[in-house]
Amino acid sequence: MKKLLLLTFLFSFSLSAQEYVDLFRVGYGQTFNNDFEGTDSSTYVKFFDVGFTFPVVLNENHALITGADFSRNNLQLFPEAEYTSLYSTNLKLGLASTWSEKWSSTIVLLPKIASDYKNISGNDFYLGGFALLKLKKNENLKYRFGVYASQEAFGLFTTPILGWYYLSPNKRFEMDMSLPISADISYNLGITTVGMDYFGIGRSYKVHYENLSTLYADLSSLEFAGYLQFNTLEESVLLRAKLGYSSNNYEMYADGEKMDLGVSAFSFGDNRTQLNPSLNGGVFFKLEAIYRFHIKKKSETDTPVSN
Numbered sequence: 001m002k003k004l005l006l007l008t009f010l011f012s013f014s015l016s017a018q019e020y021v022d023l024f025r026v027g028y029g030q031t032f033n034n035d036f037e038g039t040d041s042s043t044y045v046k047f048f049d050v051g052f053t054f055p056v057v058l059n060e061n062h063a064l065i066t067g068a069d070f071s072r073n074n075l076q077l078f079p080e081a082e083y084t085s086l087y088s089t090n091l092k093l094g095l096a097s098t099w100s101e102k103w104s105s106t107i108v109l110l111p112k113i114a115s116d117y118k119n120i121s122g123n124d125f126y127l128g129g130f131a132l133l134k135l136k137k138n139e140n141l142k143y144r145f146g147v148y149a150s151q152e153a154f155g156l157f158t159t160p161i162l163g164w165y166y167l168s169p170n171k172r173f174e175m176d177m178s179l180p181i182s183a184d185i186s187y188n189l190g191i192t193t194v195g196m197d198y199f200g201i202g203r204s205y206k207v208h209y210e211n212l213s214t215l216y217a218d219l220s221s222l223e224f225a226g227y228l229q230f231n232t233l234e235e236s237v238l239l240r241a242k243l244g245y246s247s248n249n250y251e252m253y254a255d256g257e258k259m260d261l262g263v264s265a266f267s268f269g270d271n272r273t274q275l276n277p278s279l280n281g282g283v284f285f286k287l288e289a290i291y292r293f294h295i296k297k298k299s300e301t302d303t304p305v306s307n
Contacts, residue, residue: 019167021293026050029286031246034075036277041079043279045248047286048072053092061099065108067092077207077217077252078276086205086217088114094129106132110150115206123214123255124206126151132161141166144178153204153216154253154272157262186229193229197242198222202262206255214255215275222247225286240288247281 030046051069058064073086094108108129115124128150135143146161163177174195176184186195200222207215225244232239252275260269 019295021053021055021295022290023054023293024052024291025288027286027288029242029284031248031282031284034248034282035280036079037280038277039079041076043076043083044282045073045075045246045284047074055096061097063096065092065094065096065106073219075248075250077250084116084207086115086207086219087117088112088203088205090128102136104134104136106130106134114204116208118208126153126204130161140169148181148201152202152218152262153206153255153258154218155258155261157202159201159263188231191231193231193238194227195229196224196226198224207252215252216255218251218253220247220249220251222281223284225284234294236292236294238288238290238292240290242284242286242288244284244286245281246284248284249279249281250276251278252276 026049028048031044033042033044035042049069049071051067053065053067056064056066069088069090069092071088074083075086076082077084090110090112092108092110094106096104096106098104108131110128110130112126112128113120113124114126117124128148130146130148132144132146135145137143142165144161144163144165147158148161149156149158151157159180161178161181163179163183164175165177166173166175168174172188174184174186174188176182181201182197182199184195184197186193203219203221205217205219207217209215223244223246225242227240227242229241230239253272254275257272259267259272262268
């Protein structure tokens with residue numbers, strides 16, 4: 001009976017547009033070369049990320065959103081310096097609600113610890129979150145309106161979210177847009193899927209040096225990639241290879257230096273002094289694996305399912 005309730009809720013929450021939920025994702029990759037501006041030095045960035053999301057059903061119209069994400073980036077923050085690992089661990093706790101046949105919403109809190117994980121303290125803790133309102137236009141199209149905000153070492157970062165989800169009637173062409181944060185456009189060929197995606201957001205990490213003042217890395221990352229995806233186990237396990245370009249600029253500042261406000265790609269009241277040369281972008285390669293739970297049509301959940 002619990003399985004029946006979960007499937008019924010997920011169907012009503014999807015509003016017939018997005019017919020799946022990605023419950024687990026893991027990825028590993030690296031850039032090939034990133035040059036420090038004005039120097040002969042360069043570095044590369046290795047990155048690893050893993051995350052899961054799981055809904056806890058409250059009733060037919062509401063569910064708790066739970067989960068966690070972990071990431072690790074490894075690079076040189078200064079020319080000729082030792083490689084430093086920057087970590088981020090965040091929890092996901094929110095509420096997904098269906099209000100009518102056309103309207104639904106998602107509100108999620110994202111508390112996190114982001115630093116080199118040396119001498120972890122309350123200063124490495126940040127609170128963020130997002131809120132989305134979704135409008136079902138028709139059976140194949142849903143619009144999204146929302147906002148993302150996060151407390152960072154450099155101050156408050158926020159951005160509006162405008163987007164849509166579209167799935168063609170033949171279920172081959174798909175657009176999943178949440179601009180300016182992410183975009184994914186793909187075409188399903190059966191056993192394989194070809195696509196391109198984009199991800200961009202600002203983040204920060206506290207960096208602790210022995211016998212030196214604490215610094216922080218201000219990461220401005222824009223990633224553009226094309227990918228080839230292999231759909232296995234009835235499209236429940238997706239194996240994806242990505243090749244693209246990433247800006248990956250890790251600007252270093254003294255702890256306590258802040259801007260007034262960051263809104264999307266714009267900074268207000270930013271009089272900070274950057275301590276390292278800017279890092280140029282580079283080509284990157286990444287492998288990803290995704291576990292995707294496909295939502296059955298409501299007619300398929302009308303038959304009782306045993307525990």
